[in-house]
Amino acid sequence: MIARTSLSWQSDGWQQELAAGFRRPHELLAALEIAPERIETSIDCDSPFSMRVPRAYARRMRRGDPADPLLRQVLPVAAEQRAAPGFSADPVGDHAARRGAGVLHKYRGRALLITTGACAIHCRYCFRRHFPYAEEHTADNEWEDAVAVIAGDGSLREVILSGGDPLALTTARLARLVHKLETVPHLSRLRLHTRLPIVLPSRIENGLLDLLARGRLKPVMVVHANHPNEIDGEVVAALARLADAGVALFNQSVLLRGVNDDAAVLTALSEALFTAGVTPYYLHLLDRVQGAAHFEVDIDTAHALHRQLREGLPGYLVPQLVREVEGEPFKRPV
Numbered sequence: 001m002i003a004r005t006s007l008s009w010q011s012d013g014w015q016q017e018l019a020a021g022f023r024r025p026h027e028l029l030a031a032l033e034i035a036p037e038r039i040e041t042s043i044d045c046d047s048p049f050s051m052r053v054p055r056a057y058a059r060r061m062r063r064g065d066p067a068d069p070l071l072r073q074v075l076p077v078a079a080e081q082r083a084a085p086g087f088s089a090d091p092v093g094d095h096a097a098r099r100g101a102g103v104l105h106k107y108r109g110r111a112l113l114i115t116t117g118a119c120a121i122h123c124r125y126c127f128r129r130h131f132p133y134a135e136e137h138t139a140d141n142e143w144e145d146a147v148a149v150i151a152g153d154g155s156l157r158e159v160i161l162s163g164g165d166p167l168a169l170t171t172a173r174l175a176r177l178v179h180k181l182e183t184v185p186h187l188s189r190l191r192l193h194t195r196l197p198i199v200l201p202s203r204i205e206n207g208l209l210d211l212l213a214r215g216r217l218k219p220v221m222v223v224h225a226n227h228p229n230e231i232d233g234e235v236v237a238a239l240a241r242l243a244d245a246g247v248a249l250f251n252q253s254v255l256l257r258g259v260n261d262d263a264a265v266l267t268a269l270s271e272a273l274f275t276a277g278v279t280p281y282y283l284h285l286l287d288r289v290q291g292a293a294h295f296e297v298d299i300d301t302a303h304a305l306h307r308q309l310r311e312g313l314p315g316y317l318v319p320q321l322v323r324e325v326e327g328e329p330f331k332r333p334v
């Protein structure tokens with residue numbers, strides 16, 4: 001018999017877990033023993049950006065707490081339908097940066113490749129919630145086109161696999177892409193932007209670790225955690241396996257009202273990340289995407305929080321507070 005703990009490291013264990021995630025708000029609330037009427041705004045069961053929550057993530061939510069910071073990140077609410085001035089469908093100018101075949105080129109030396117529209121979790125504040133993923137065809141032959149775009153630009157040193165979530169692809173598909181990228185001589189780094197090590201740590205299975213450890217390109221991973229409660233023992237173990245495979249680990253967070261707009265929470269997050277071998281990298285101001293206005297933290301509060309982090313943490317644990325501005329040559333520090 002296979003021990004229960006080793007099961008989650010099997011290559012298809014994570015896909016079963018993904019399929020078993022919560023898809024209906026009332027089912028998640030029932031599991032958390034929260035009566036729906038205790039949620040302060042009404043729940044939206046028919047959002048076109050449907051609810052999606054892995055059970056591994058839901059297990060870290062506090063039972064009976066309608067204000068839980070993890071629950072708030074994933075529960076679809078009616079407030080998402082309110083139009084807010086200044087909030088648009090494409091707040092960061094991704095359309096303008098498209099080079100075709102899912103390649104976005106905004107910053108020197110780095111190109112970002114949209115590998116898939118799929119995510120294991122649907123974060124309600126996601127700036128790509130309206131992105132027309134269907135147009136970014138992700139069949140393997142299309143990666144030929146994406147790799148050709150990257151191979152044709154000798155100024156590139158790094159490819160960032162993004163999405164959606166690149167680790168929502170199977171390891172076999174990811175390997176086919178990575179092996180193609182390895183043939184491009186001017187590339188030296190492979191970066192993955194992924195929330196899967198946090199929300200579905202069983203995704204960090206041996207096949208993926210081999211792919212990252214044995215490749216020609218230096219692997220870098222930027223994970224995405226917003227609250228220290230997201231980092232439990234399973235996540236710490238997954239991150240340790242990545243570090244052992246030689247992956248450089250960083251974290252980006254989004255500053256979110258009612259989730260992490262609190263200096264003590266952000267301090268605890270930086271400390272938990274560092275203990276898990278991850279360096280805090282960016283703290284993003286919310287991208288002003290339609291449907292996310294209720295998560296916005298005003299700029300003065302953001303500055304004050306960042307200052308408190310500076311006062312309370314060693315400099316290397318203070319993430320850069322940034323905002324993405326369309327047309328700028330880098331993410332703008334604020």
Ligand SMILES: *Cc1c(COP(=O)(O)O)cnc(C)c1O
Nearest residue numbers: 104105106107110111112160331
């Ligand atoms: C954020 C981003 C990058 C990476 O920027 P860094 O400052 O290197 O983290 C690259 N390309 C695009 C399109 C991005 O949005």
Ligand code: SF4
Nearest residue numbers: 119122123126164195
């Ligand atoms: S994991 Fe990232 S891309 Fe996916 S829904 Fe969340 S914020 Fe968006």
